[in-house]
Amino acid sequence: MTTSPVAASRERTVTAARSRPALRLDPRTKAVLVLATSLVVMAPEGVSFIPAALVLGVLLAFNEGAWVRALALPVAAAGIGTIAYLLPMYVPHPVVGVVATMAAYLVRLVAIGGVALHLMSTTSPMELTAALRAARVPRAITVSAAVMLRFLPTIIAEARAVYDAMRLRGIGGWGGMLRHPVLSIERFTVPLIASSLRVAEDLSASALLRGLGSASRPTAMRPPRLGAADGAAVLVAAGLAVVTVLW
Structure with a gap:
């Protein structure tokens, strides 16, 4: 039995409304965190920022109450990282090298996915649209x-x-x-x-x-507002980046 798009989107909105994190972040802050994490981790020297991105994803999962994700992120990253960086040292084979190269990119996607999943699971499409319009996107x-x-x-x-x-x-x-x-x-x-x-x-x-797609700007029933939680999240992300650079 397939799910209609209207029912799926309605269920998506209800799920996002029920998942009330301890500290509610503005959708613009979540989008900035996802964009910044993607740019930093996917950079040529972004391997060193993978632990910081994982810590940020775990903290967001704890804030959201997603305990399974908070445990799965470091476990998946550790397993894939072992294949990417340790396996070629002990098994020098061309096939292992190809697998390790794919795993090296996959562990970066896991680090970014932890932050992106928080955005997708706690933000409804209407909230995201209102936030992007407020940001003049x-x-x-x-x-x-x-x-x-x-x-x-x-x-x-x-x-x-x-x-x-x-x-x-x-x-x-x-x-x-x-x-x-x-x-x-x-x-x-x-x-x-x-x-x-x-x-x-x-x-x-x-x-x-x-x-x-209309030319007029619609009015949001709940306009987005930046608060202390958004400043705390930005400070935590900046602190993780600084610790990574200094380390």
Whole structure:
């Protein structure tokens, strides 16, 4: 059973409203933290900033009450980092080198993902749109960010629905993937692409009805406000960066 885009976006909004962190950050602060973390970690010398980004992601997860994420971030980063930096030292093989190179980029994405997941799980599309408009962000970026925040959870739900349907028909699972990899990929991607096109059309119509592409500036029911929590978050992030540089 697939989830409609309207129901998925409504569930997304309710979930974001129920997740009340101890210190509520302004969506602009969350977006700045994600952007700064991405720029620093993905820089040529960004490996040294990975621990600071992980600490920031864990602190945000604790603030949100996402205990599983707070534990999974360092564990995943440690495992992937072992493959990326320690395994080539003990197993000098070309294949291991390729795997280590991929793992080196993946551990950076894990560090960035910890901060990005906090933004996605605690911010509704309406809050993000209002915050970006208050920051005078161009309309093209505002609309794209709002649509992406609504589109990704819906596509994940559609992918799970397709996978469950394949399992019910006995054509899913790792066994079927190993026996018929090309056929399994085809059976999964074709329904998902068709569903994605339908979801994209529905979300586009919903965006037009909500006035995302209008020339006039809509009024937010809850205007974003910067507070002491935002200043504390920026100071913590700056302190982690300074400690990394001095270390």
